Amino acid sequence: MLGFLKALLTGKRNEEEGRMFVIVGLGNPEKKYFGTRHNVGFATIDALSDKYNIGLTETKFKAVYGKGRIGSERVIxxxxxTYMNLSGEAVAPICNYFKVDTKSDLIVISDDVELDxxxxxxxPKGSAGGHNGLKNIIAQLGHDEFSRVRVGVGKKPKEWDMVDWxxxxxxxxxxxxxxxxxxDATEAVLDIIENGPDSAMNKFNGKK
Known part of the structure; x- marks a missing residue:
């Protein structure tokens, strides 16, 4: 009975209690950024949405999101x-609201200009590596111990400005x-959820 009353007060159903993974793809929201190198995180979320039939139908916490299942686990x-540089302003509130352990159940997908x-x-953790979206998430969470999947977008040619690239x-x-x-990034997310980041590292980090 107490659990039911708590659910009513918080606006959450009982099915939403327990472990839940939050999977965040980084990018910029305007249509003009669709398909750009900086938006491969968004593209991966769209691929996961299609693959697992999870509609991105809710808008709150400065984000668009959807709830469903990947494998045996519940995910968001x-x-x-927020635009890339303020990504943490969406990630921290949504993780707080759903009481997600950000050190074990948060996965962030971003672009990487150091990878082909x-x-x-x-x-499984680490610095932002110069990525402003990751930097802001780390600042908002107060730690860098969350899993991340970095998708290579190619190294910037010398004659290019980084922003333009x-x-x-x-x-x-x-x-x-x-x-x-x-x-591969969608498969890596599944592997992290089912087997942990070390398993995904072994399978995907050396793959060409």
């Missing part, structure tokens, strides 16, 4: 609407490679 797929297009790298679109072989990379 999240795309922050389509390569992915899984990490990450906000540019994939072309040629990179456009093909990134599709495979996004698929």
């Amino acid at each position: 797929l999240v795309k922050p609407l 297009a389509g390569r992915i790298r899984v990490r 990450v906000l540019g679109h994939f072309e040629g072989e990179d456009a093909t490679a990134i599709k495979e990379g996004i698929e």
Whole structure:
């Protein structure tokens, strides 16, 4: 009875209690950023949404999100609407509201300019590595001990400005490679959920 009353007061159903993974893809919300290198996190969330039939139908916490299942676990797929540099302003509130343990049940997907297009790298924790979205999430959470899947978007050519590079679109072989990379990223998320980040690191970090 107490649990039922608590659910009524918080607006949550009993089925929402217990373990839940929050999976966040980083990007910028305007249509003009669709398909850019900086938005591969969004693209991976869209791929997960399609693959597991999880509609992104709710807008709250400065984010658009949807609840469903991946494998045997309940998940929330999240795309922050804050723009990249303020991603933590969406991630922290949604994790707090759903009482998610951000050190074990948060997975963040982002782009990586140090990896070839389509390569992915899984990490159980670590620094932002110069990525402003990750930097803001770390600042808002107060720690860097959350899992992340970094999707390679290709190294910036010397003649390019970094902002122009990450906000540019994939072309040629990179456009093909990134599709495979996004698929690998969805598989890595499943592996993290079912087996932990170490398993996903062993399977995907050396994959070409």
